[in-house]
Amino acid sequence: MRAKTSRLYKKAMHSYCISFNFRTPYQILLDSSFCKLATEQRLNLQQDLQTVLCNPTRPMVTECVIQELHKTGDHRAATVAKSFERRKCKHHLPVTSQQCILELIGSNNDNNYVIATQNDIIRKQIHDIPGVPVLRVKNGMIILEPLSKVTKDAILQKEKEKTLPSSAEAQQLKIAKLVQKPPTEPVHKKRKVKGANPLSMKKKKKQSPPPPKKQKNQGNKKNKNTNNDKTTTNTTSKTGEKRKRSSDDTKDS
């Protein structure tokens, strides 16, 4: 098998694994037509099936398939088919392998069978069921048929569903929306009144220290105090003048 073909088969089986939960070892259901041709062409089915699917496989047949091979006189193929795992079917009286296999697949291929068949009727019917890989013998080799349109559409649909929230997640989102409050207008915080801007305040004039109080003549305290105040203001003004002069003097000097 070419490397390119191997990559294609790997990719196809990966799609079946991702989208339809196929797991290794792959269960391969062989019908009578496939067993017959594979035996005629002396294929080593156990080995070749693993090579094609690049993974361990479990080839299996039903009692109906074996009985059909005996009926058609393909006893050698029946002997080969008996060497594989037996898959139980619900038929007490054997039916055609076509009917038996289609019933096992059902409408969804829930058991994830890979179908190995040369029967065109089975192949056509399988193409309408999503997620059924089909193997057949061509030019002395086993090949994996490309994904059918129905399977491709189902894969796309499943990928879309994966991006959407599940029912549980949707329920949670609903609850979250109910709990979430409607957006309100932003609340402006009131500024605290911190008093006048210190930069705009005028500096208080420095008051000169009061002169020492005189201890004598306490009876005329009020009048004297007023006099004292006057005198102090005079003295301060004088001292202010004196200080100004002194600073002027220093500037001149």
Ligand SMILES: [Zn+2]
């Ligand atoms: Zn059956």
